Amino acid sequence: MSTEALLQPLSQARSQIALWQGRATQAAVTLRKPPPEPTSCCGRGCNGCVWEGYYGALGFWLEDAAEALAAV
Template sequence: MSACPAPPSARDAALAMFATLRARAGAQGVVLRAPPPEPTACCGRGCNGCVWEAYYAAVAYWQQEALDKLHKPAAA
């Protein structure tokens, strides 16, 4: 198993969150930008500053941005 901080449960949770928020956005007619792409260049050595750390930071940013858009009052 890779030493990178990308356990399947965290990856699965991120993908499920993307699907849930995109479905909510679609139902509300809100346009969200695409979620961040998964890293493809992890070396598996558990580096300080691993690409998966940056990915999960981008996931958290995307989630907050999506929630802000979903909770924004409709324009009059």
């Protein structure tokens, strides 16, 4: 996956993390830490790229955040 291809989704991912963390702070809800951004991408677009795993893990984190806030 090229660096250019990651810029927009990564920007959106960071925005979503900030949004849900802000909502949790306002609701006095503690969320687990979001997944760390990968640091080992080779940039060759590998099948099973570390970024694919990151975005998958982030999807689960966002679901957990939504459930935690819905319970309040």
